[in-house]
Amino acid sequence: MTATGIPLRKLAAHTKPIARSRAWGRRLLITLVIGYVTFLIVAPLTRLAIGAFAEGLSPILSALSQPAVLSAFWRTLLISLLTVVVHAFLGTATAWVLVRHRFPGRKLLNALIDTPFAVSPVVVGYMLLLLFGRNGLLAPLLAAWDIKVAFALPGMILATLFVTLPFMARELIPVLEAFGVQQERAAATLGANGWQTFWYVTFPAVRWGFIYGLTLTFARALGEFGAVLVIGGGVQGRTETATLYIYRALDDRQYIGAYSAALVLGLFSLALVLGTEVLRRRQR
Amino acid sequence: MRSVAMTYLVVMLVIPLVVIFRDGLRGGVDELWRQVTLPMAWHALKLTLWTAAVMTVINAIMGTMTAYVLVRYSFRGHALLNAVVDLPLAIPTLVTGVMLVALYGPQQALGGWLKAQWGWQIIFAPPGIILALLFVTFPFVVRAVEPVLAGLDRSQEDAAASLGASAATIFRRIILPPLLLPLASGALLSFARAIGEFGAIVIVAGNIPLRSQTAAVYVLGEVESENRLGASAISIVMVGIAFSLLLFVDWLQNRNKKEAT
Numbered sequence: 001m002t003a004t005g006i007p008l009r010k011l012a013a014h015t016k017p018i019a020r021s022r023a024w025g026r027r028l029l030i031t032l033v034i035g036y037v038t039f040l041i042v043a044p045l046t047r048l049a050i051g052a053f054a055e056g057l058s059p060i061l062s063a064l065s066q067p068a069v070l071s072a073f074w075r076t077l078l079i080s081l082l083t084v085v086v087h088a089f090l091g092t093a094t095a096w097v098l099v100r101h102r103f104p105g106r107k108l109l110n111a112l113i114d115t116p117f118a119v120s121p122v123v124v125g126y127m128l129l130l131l132f133g134r135n136g137l138l139a140p141l142l143a144a145w146d147i148k149v150a151f152a153l154p155g156m157i158l159a160t161l162f163v164t165l166p167f168m169a170r171e172l173i174p175v176l177e178a179f180g181v182q183q184e185r186a187a188a189t190l191g192a193n194g195w196q197t198f199w200y201v202t203f204p205a206v207r208w209g210f211i212y213g214l215t216l217t218f219a220r221a222l223g224e225f226g227a228v229l230v231i232g233g234g235v236q237g238r239t240e241t242a243t244l245y246i247y248r249a250l251d252d253r254q255y256i257g258a259y260s261a262a263l264v265l266g267l268f269s270l271a272l273v274l275g276t277e278v279l280r281r282r283q284r
Numbered sequence: 285m286r287s288v289a290m291t292y293l294v295v296m297l298v299i300p301l302v303v304i305f306r307d308g309l310r311g312g313v314d315e316l317w318r319q320v321t322l323p324m325a326w327h328a329l330k331l332t333l334w335t336a337a338v339m340t341v342i343n344a345i346m347g348t349m350t351a352y353v354l355v356r357y358s359f360r361g362h363a364l365l366n367a368v369v370d371l372p373l374a375i376p377t378l379v380t381g382v383m384l385v386a387l388y389g390p391q392q393a394l395g396g397w398l399k400a401q402w403g404w405q406i407i408f409a410p411p412g413i414i415l416a417l418l419f420v421t422f423p424f425v426v427r428a429v430e431p432v433l434a435g436l437d438r439s440q441e442d443a444a445a446s447l448g449a450s451a452a453t454i455f456r457r458i459i460l461p462p463l464l465l466p467l468a469s470g471a472l473l474s475f476a477r478a479i480g481e482f483g484a485i486v487i488v489a490g491n492i493p494l495r496s497q498t499a500a501v502y503v504l505g506e507v508e509s510e511n512r513l514g515a516s517a518i519s520i521v522m523v524g525i526a527f528s529l530l531l532f533v534d535w536l537q538n539r540n541k542k543e544a545t
Contacts, residue, residue, distance in 0.1 A: 025451055026357055029349060029352065029353050029357070030353055030357055030359055032349060033346070033349055033350045033353045033365070034361070034365065036346050036349075036350070037350070037365060037368055037369070040415070040418055040419055040422065041368055041371055041372065041419060041422070042368065043387060044380075044383035044384050044386070044387045044419070045371075045375075045383055047383065047386045047387040047392075047394075048379075048382060048383040048386050048387075051386045090288070090289070090292045093285055093288055093289045093292070094289045094292065094293060096285065096289070097285060097286045097289040097290070098289075101286050103286070109290075109293060110534075111530060111531055111534045112293070112297055112298075113293065113297070114530050115297055115301070115526075115527065115530070116297075117473075117476070117477060117530075118473075118476040118477060118479070118480060118526035118527065118529065118530055119480055119522075119523055119526060119527075120479070120480025120481070120482055120499075120500045120503070120519075120522055120526075121480065121482050121483065121500075122480075122482050122500045122501075122503045122504050122507070123304070123480065123500070123503060123519040123522060123523060124300070125507075126304070126503060126507050126515055126516075126519060127300035127301070127303060127304050127519075128300065129507065130300075130303050130304060130307050130512075130516075131299070131300065131303055137303060161296065162296055162297075162300070165296060165297070216373070219373075219374050222376060223375070223376020223377060223378065223379065223483070224376075225376065225377065225378040225482070225483040226482035226483055226486075226500065226504075229504070230504065230507055243376060243378045243483070246378055246379070246382060247378065247486075247487070250382065250385075250487060258382060259382065259386060262378070262379045262382040262383070263379075265376055265379055266375045266376060266379040266383075269374050269375065269376060270371065270374045270375060272374070273370070273373070273374035274367065274374070277367075
C-alpha cells in the first residue's frame with residue numbers, strides 16, 4: 001500500500017501509459033538531436049578528413065612540406081604565441097580591474113569588452129587599416145619613425161589581439177567573482193602586499209579560468225582569418241598565415257593542400273581545447 | 285594596474301571604433317545613407333540579415349532541444365555529444381567553410397547529387413550561408429539554456445503530469461517560461477555573431493554580387509577597391525547592429541538579475 005491508500009499495483013498500472021509515451025518522446029528527441037549534430041558538424045568534418053586523405057598520405061606530406069606552407073604555419077604560430085603572452089598579462093589585468101575595482105564607466109567597459117565577439121573580422125582589419133594604412137590617421141607618425149604596421153606582422157598581431165580580447169576576461173571574471181575577497185583580505189591583514197596576495201592566494205584559486213582563457217585565446221588566434229587578411233594582405237612568403245594559405249590554395253584549386261592544411265589547423269586547435277578540458281577533468 | 289588595463293582597453297577598442305565612425309560620417313549622414321542604399325550594398329545587407337534571422341530561428345529550436353536532451357537524458361554517447369557541441373568554438377571558421385564546401389560543393393558527390401536530383405544548390409547560395417552560420421553559432425543557444433534547464437525544479441513537472449497535463453503542455457507552460465530569457469540572449473548573441481561572420485561564409489557563399497555576397501564580403505571588396513566611404517558606411521551599420529544587440533542582451537540579463545534578488 002502507498003501513502004495515499006491506493007494499492008501499489010493499481011498505481012503502477014495507471015502510470016504506465018505516461019511512462020511509455022515519455023520513452024517514445026525520449027527516443028525521438030535523442031534521435032533528432034544526434035541526427036542534427038551529425039548532419040551539421042560530424043559529416044562535414046569527416047568529409048574534410050576523407051578529402052585530405054583522398055590520394056593517400058604522401059600528397060598530404062608533400063603539400064604540407066612546401067616552404068610557403070611551412071612558413072605560413074610558423075607565422076601563425078608566432079602571432080598566436082605573442083597574442084597569448086600579451087593577453088596572459090593584460091587580459092588578466094583587465095579582468096582583475098573589472099571585478100575588483102569600482103569606477104565610473106565600469107559597466108560600459110564590461111559591455112564593451114565583448115565587442116570583438118560581434119564586430120566582423122573584416123571590419124576589425126579595416127579599422128586598423130584606417131589607423132595604420134597608407135592614408136591612415138597615424139601614417140605621418142609611422143613614416144617619421146619608419147615603422148611598418150599595415151601589410152606587416154605588427155598589424156597582424158594587433159588584429160589578432162583585438163579579436164581575442166574578450167576571452168581572458170570572460171573566463172576569469174566569473175571565477176574571480178565567485179572566489180570573492182575574503183581570503184585576499186585575510187592575506188592582507190597578515191601582511192601580504194598586493195602582489196603576494198595575488199600570486200599566492202588569488203591566482204591558484206582562479207588558475208583553471210586562466211588556463212582556459214589562454215587556450216581559447218590561442219585557438220582563436222590560430223584560426224583568425226578575416227582581420228589578418230585585410231590588414232596583412234596575404235602576401236605569399238611575407239604576410240601569409242595558415243588560414244590565408246588555405247584560402248589561396250582553394251582559390252588555386254589545390255584541394256589536397258587546402259584540405260590537409262585545414263585538417264591540420266582544425267585538429268590542432270581541437271586538440272588544444274579538448275586537451276585542456278581533459279586535464280581539467282582529471283584535476284578534479 | 286587600473287590605468288594599464290584602462291589604457292589597453294581604450295587603445296584597443298575605443299580608438300578603432302571612433303576612427304571608423306569618424307571616417308564613415310565624413311560625408312555626412314546623407315552620404316552614408318546613399319552608400320548603404322547602393323543596390324549591391326543594400327542587397328548584401330538584406331542577405332546578411334535574413335540568413336542570420338533564419339539561422340537564429342533554427343538555432344533557437346535545435347539548441348533548446350539539444351540542451352534538453354543533454355540535461356534530461358542519459359544515454360550512450362552523451363559525453364561525446366556534449367563534446368561535439370563545443371567543437372565549433374575550437375574549429376577555425378575558415379576550416380568550417382572548407383568542410384562545408386568539401387561536402388556540399390557542386391563538384392562533390394553529395395552536393396552534385398542534391399543539385400542533380402532535387403535542383404538544390406547549397407554552396408554559393410543562401411542555404412550554404414545558413415548552414416555555415418548554424419555551424420559556427422551552434423554552442424551559443426545550447427550553452428545559454430543548459431544551466432538554467434539543469435537548475436529547474438522537477439517537482440512542478442511531476443505535479444503537472446499527475447494532474448493529467450500532456451508532455452506538450454508541461455513543456456509550454458512549465459519548462460519554457462524560465463528558459464525564455466537565456467534562450468533570447470543565446471539567440472540574439474548568435475544573431476549578432478552571424479552579422480559579422482566572414483571566414484566560414486567567404487568560402488561557402490563565394491562572392492557573387494546581388495546573389496550570395498554578404499555584408500562582410502562586400503566590405504572586403506570595397507576595401508580592396510579603395511572605396512573608403514562605402515566600406516566605412518557598411519561597417520558602421522554592421523557594428524551598430526551588433527553593438528546594440530550586445531547592449532540589449534546585457535540589459536536583459538541585468539534586469540533579470542535585479543528581479544531575482
